[in-house]
Amino acid sequence: MHTAKLRVLMFGLFASAGALALSGCGSNSEGTIQIYTGRHYDLEVAFEAFVEEFNIGIEFLSGPDADLRERLQAEGDDTSADIYMTVDAGNLAIAAEQGLFASLDSPVLDAAVPSELRDPDGFWYALSARARTIVYSTERLSTDEIPTTYEELAEPQWKDRVCMRNSSNAYTQSLVASMIGNLGYNSALELVTGWADNSHIMSNDVILLNSIRDGRCDVGISNHYYLARELAEDPNYPVGLVWANQNDRGVHVNISGAGVLANADDPELAQQLLEWLATDGQNLFVDGNNEYPVNPDVTPETLIATEFGETFMGDRTNASEWGLLNAEAVRLLDEAGYE
Amino acid sequence: MTAAAPVAETGSDRVETTAADRASRRGWPGGALVLAALVVVPIGFLAIGISDPETEVWRQQWDTRLPGQLVDTAVLLVGVSFGALFLGSSLAWLVSAYSFPGSKAFGWLLVAPLAMPSYVLGFVTMSVFGFTGPVQNQWRDWFGRDAWFPEVESMGGAIVVFTLVLYPYVFLLARAALADQAGSAYNVARSLGARPLEAARRVVIPMLRPALAAGVAVVMMETITDFATVQYFGVDTVTVGVFRIWRGTFDRDAASEFATLVLVVALMIIGLERIMRGRARFGEAAGAAAGLGPRRLKGTRAWAAFAICGIVLLLAFLAPTLQLVSWAFQEIAGPRGTPNTERFLEFLGNSLQLALLTAVVCVLASIFIANGSRFVSGRTTGLAARLTAVGYAVPGPVVAMGVVLSLVALDDVLEGIGLGLPGTVATGSLVGLVYAYSIRFLAPGLNAIEAGMAQVPEEITASARSLGARPATIVRRIHTPLARTSVATGAVLVAVDALKELPIALLLRPIGFNTLPIWTFNLATESRFEQAALPALAIIVVAMIPVALLSRQLSRGAERA
Numbered sequence A: 001m002h003t004a005k006l007r008v009l010m011f012g013l014f015a016s017a018g019a020l021a022l023s024g025c026g027s028n029s030e031g032t033i034q035i036y037t038g039r040h041y042d043l044e045v046a047f048e049a050f051v052e053e054f055n056i057g058i059e060f061l062s063g064p065d066a067d068l069r070e071r072l073q074a075e076g077d078d079t080s081a082d083i084y085m086t087v088d089a090g091n092l093a094i095a096a097e098q099g100l101f102a103s104l105d106s107p108v109l110d111a112a113v114p115s116e117l118r119d120p121d122g123f124w125y126a127l128s129a130r131a132r133t134i135v136y137s138t139e140r141l142s143t144d145e146i147p148t149t150y151e152e153l154a155e156p157q158w159k160d161r162v163c164m165r166n167s168s169n170a171y172t173q174s175l176v177a178s179m180i181g182n183l184g185y186n187s188a189l190e191l192v193t194g195w196a197d198n199s200h201i202m203s204n205d206v207i208l209l210n211s212i213r214d215g216r217c218d219v220g221i222s223n224h225y226y227l228a229r230e231l232a233e234d235p236n237y238p239v240g241l242v243w244a245n246q247n248d249r250g251v252h253v254n255i256s257g258a259g260v261l262a263n264a265d266d267p268e269l270a271q272q273l274l275e276w277l278a279t280d281g282q283n284l285f286v287d288g289n290n291e292y293p294v295n296p297d298v299t300p301e302t303l304i305a306t307e308f309g310e311t312f313m314g315d316r317t318n319a320s321e322w323g324l325l326n327a328e329a330v331r332l333l334d335e336a337g338y339e
Numbered sequence B: 001m002t003a004a005a006p007v008a009e010t011g012s013d014r015v016e017t018t019a020a021d022r023a024s025r026r027g028w029p030g031g032a033l034v035l036a037a038l039v040v041v042p043i044g045f046l047a048i049g050i051s052d053p054e055t056e057v058w059r060q061q062w063d064t065r066l067p068g069q070l071v072d073t074a075v076l077l078v079g080v081s082f083g084a085l086f087l088g089s090s091l092a093w094l095v096s097a098y099s100f101p102g103s104k105a106f107g108w109l110l111v112a113p114l115a116m117p118s119y120v121l122g123f124v125t126m127s128v129f130g131f132t133g134p135v136q137n138q139w140r141d142w143f144g145r146d147a148w149f150p151e152v153e154s155m156g157g158a159i160v161v162f163t164l165v166l167y168p169y170v171f172l173l174a175r176a177a178l179a180d181q182a183g184s185a186y187n188v189a190r191s192l193g194a195r196p197l198e199a200a201r202r203v204v205i206p207m208l209r210p211a212l213a214a215g216v217a218v219v220m221m222e223t224i225t226d227f228a229t230v231q232y233f234g235v236d237t238v239t240v241g242v243f244r245i246w247r248g249t250f251d252r253d254a255a256s257e258f259a260t261l262v263l264v265v266a267l268m269i270i271g272l273e274r275i276m277r278g279r280a281r282f283g284e285a286a287g288a289a290a291g292l293g294p295r296r297l298k299g300t301r302a303w304a305a306f307a308i309c310g311i312v313l314l315l316a317f318l319a320p321t322l323q324l325v326s327w328a329f330q331e332i333a334g335p336r337g338t339p340n341t342e343r344f345l346e347f348l349g350n351s352l353q354l355a356l357l358t359a360v361v362c363v364l365a366s367i368f369i370a371n372g373s374r375f376v377s378g379r380t381t382g383l384a385a386r387l388t389a390v391g392y393a394v395p396g397p398v399v400a401m402g403v404v405l406s407l408v409a410l411d412d413v414l415e416g417i418g419l420g421l422p423g424t425v426a427t428g429s430l431v432g433l434v435y436a437y438s439i440r441f442l443a444p445g446l447n448a449i450e451a452g453m454a455q456v457p458e459e460i461t462a463s464a465r466s467l468g469a470r471p472a473t474i475v476r477r478i479h480t481p482l483a484r485t486s487v488a489t490g491a492v493l494v495a496v497d498a499l500k501e502l503p504i505a506l507l508l509r510p511i512g513f514n515t516l517p518i519w520t521f522n523l524a525t526e527s528r529f530e531q532a533a534l535p536a537l538a539i540i541v542v543a544m545i546p547v548a549l550l551s552r553q554l555s556r557g558a559e560r561a
Helices: A003-025 A044-054 A065-078 A089-097 A107-112 A170-183 A185-198 A205-213 A224-233 A267-278 A282-287 A302-307 A319-324 A326-335 B011-051 B055-063 B066-097 B103-109 B118-129 B134-143 B155-179 B181-191 B196-224 B238-249 B252-277 B299-333 B341-375 B379-393 B396-416 B430-454 B458-466 B471-482 B484-500 B503-508 B516-524 B533-560
Strands: A032-037 A057-062 A083-086 A125-137 A162-165 A199-202 A219-223 A239-242 A252-260
Touching: A032 A065, A032 A267, A044 A057, A044 A267, A044 A282, A065 A083, A065 A089, A065 B238, A065 B396, A065 B503, A083 A089, A083 A267, A089 A170, A089 A252, A089 A319, A089 A326, A107 A267, A125 A170, A125 A205, A125 A224, A125 A267, A125 A282, A162 A170, A162 A185, A162 A205, A170 A185, A170 A252, A170 A319, A170 A326, A170 B238, A185 A199, A185 A326, A199 A205, A205 A219, A205 A224, A205 A239, A219 A224, A224 A239, A224 A302, A252 A267, A267 A282, A319 A326, A326 B055, A326 B238, B011 B252, B011 B341, B011 B379, B011 B396, B011 B430, B055 B066, B055 B238, B055 B252, B066 B103, B066 B155, B066 B196, B066 B238, B066 B252, B066 B299, B103 B299, B103 B533, B118 B134, B118 B155, B118 B299, B118 B516, B118 B533, B155 B196, B155 B299, B155 B533, B181 B196, B196 B252, B196 B379, B196 B430, B238 B252, B238 B396, B252 B379, B252 B396, B299 B533, B341 B379, B341 B430, B341 B458, B341 B471, B341 B484, B341 B516, B341 B533, B379 B430, B396 B430, B396 B503, B430 B484, B430 B503, B458 B471, B471 B484, B484 B516, B484 B533, B503 B516, B516 B533
Parallel strands: A032 A057, A032 A083, A162 A199, A162 A219
Antiparallel strands: A083 A252, A125 A219, A125 A239, A125 A252
16 A cells, blocks of 8 residues: 555544544533443333433443443543443442442332332332243143242252253342342252253243243243243244242342432433333333333233233342342352352 | 665764664663553553452352363363364465365455354354254254254354354464465475475474464464353353353452453463464565465365365355345344444444554554564563563453553542543543553454564664664664565454454443444344344454455465465
């Protein structure tokens, strides 16, 4: 390449980079809500509606929950973010402990979100619910064979017939954390060891469900909305769902939630957005991903309402409690030899 | 461009140059050390914790997963190294030593898998060949529900996938070496009466050793830093362990301590490379080497050679790409469509800008370091060069976290004296992003450029010096032009890696700044692989540009020889 051309190219490259670097520095955009979010589902719908209705801009930074929390911590009061939104309770609970959230005083949110699905001090609120429950082959299991509790899946008759998600996954970890909260460490360890003995371990819920379809396993544990997606594409998909532990503590419900940051530039706007998402915006926020609304006054979308039912009994342990048990859950999974 | 001859300078200038010369000689080791420090400090920042270890976590891990993780890591590394070494070097030999239908085209086509991110080949393989994929379902239809099929979600599956995407590193370097000296040496040995195998064993392999060693080292680094692909296959490496501790137990300190284990493995790889490379140093003494004159294959042999190359290319590149194309069409035709398609140009621009800037920074730093050891013999520059390679062996998120923490610390210090960095320069600025990318990808650039510099005969440098040229002039007007192929190769290797990089951008990008891999990740993270097909294809297509440039250069080199 000719040196002159090369020089022009280089100049252009660095000039544009410089411009971008500078513009990045000054983006302390007042009047725009900046959200660090672990959610990736058709985000646009709910937020676009909000932008339209209130004429307030929203910007996103998406990424894994833990990474975003680390970044918020490092940025401290330099951060331009207003809201931290996650797909599990663990990171919300830790963020609250680390002092990242402002405590909200919001009658709207307190009324919209049931008390077990929000932080007692108003640091964060669940905005959607995803049940992690038992799924089974409708082709190979008769009605009376279907297991109805998490505990049953640890019993020897299910040896090699269970499909489970791997232990690096946040959903597995929070399920086990809730077991520790409900049963105590030792009983939870016994239970998880039983699961590990019975299970094929899968790297995601879609493969897990398809493995039940294709006969590798007869039962498994999955988030309800993955099954909803399969049923949306194929109404005859041969996997069914049963709400676990309906006769005792209820099915484990993980949450996607958010809080307003202590260092937010626009805390009022941020609070306004969360209030809207928990009320008028609930359906738009949860429906696209077939999640359940947290607001009891809001009805779930048709597919999950008809296939799985409008309501179920959810485990009422407070999400912040098992959120904080997440680290212990990881150690328990290690100890149980769960892959 | 031609290699400029050094111009003798006049006497009066000469006195000045000697003084400046001495000054700049002192500059080399200092500069090299600063560069090394820029790479090492952010990583060291994390490693500090190891001096005060969290013994509880270590004991708990040692009692549970750690032994298994060490075994998995070792098996994976050994398996992938042998796979890539075997595949890369035999394919390079095949296309260099023989001519058969398509042999010229294969010479560059076989580099193509370099454009395929391992996580993409990973998810395509799982979807197609996994238990729930169409292949095994058809198999069960034919042979019954319990028919045996090799377990895809396994160590074996992971080794195959990594081998297929990483062999091009060995192939590239082996082919370049065969194109010049190693090839001509083979011909000389044959003309002196050595049988083919003997000539290969006694002449070619020893001469190829540095190239093969460098290639395998790159392959091992790429494997050890991966934490996404391995998880598709249920392989539990030390790197996976680091992220379990970090993201699962929220214990960053313990996670960084475990990250030092990855670092130890990396240092072992670097050491191993030095040993495997041996003391070999082959300068190109006079003119271009002749290379191998390829021998024409006929009949079945020719078709067998064609088939071997074709099958590898099919498995590693063509078939997965076609699968992605078919998914992408399904999605476009389907009701959902691929989200954010209208922002494609923006994502593309961001990816390109990031890759170019990183390549430029890495090339400049590499040229500086590689020349340093030419002008100043001594341990400092050599050590600095080796230290800068460390970044390549550290997983992206660890580098990113290190950069964040050290920039934040710098910000705090500057604020202390009233000079705080504006806003969020530490995180979320292009400067931080390019810095982290450069730490991560300096090594492949440096390796290539060092190899090129090694081929510039010492005598040329010495005569230029004796004619009074200053080191900076020699670098600019003699060394860099002479080693330009390697400089370009280095730039391309860095750019390809930067285009595929995901985790650093996830953690460090400015708000609203998205790249092609981030677009893919956002769709693939919820297991919507079909939806992620279009963005994944975009990465492959874009990464093909530098790969094609590289191939063209390689073919030219081969033709010139």
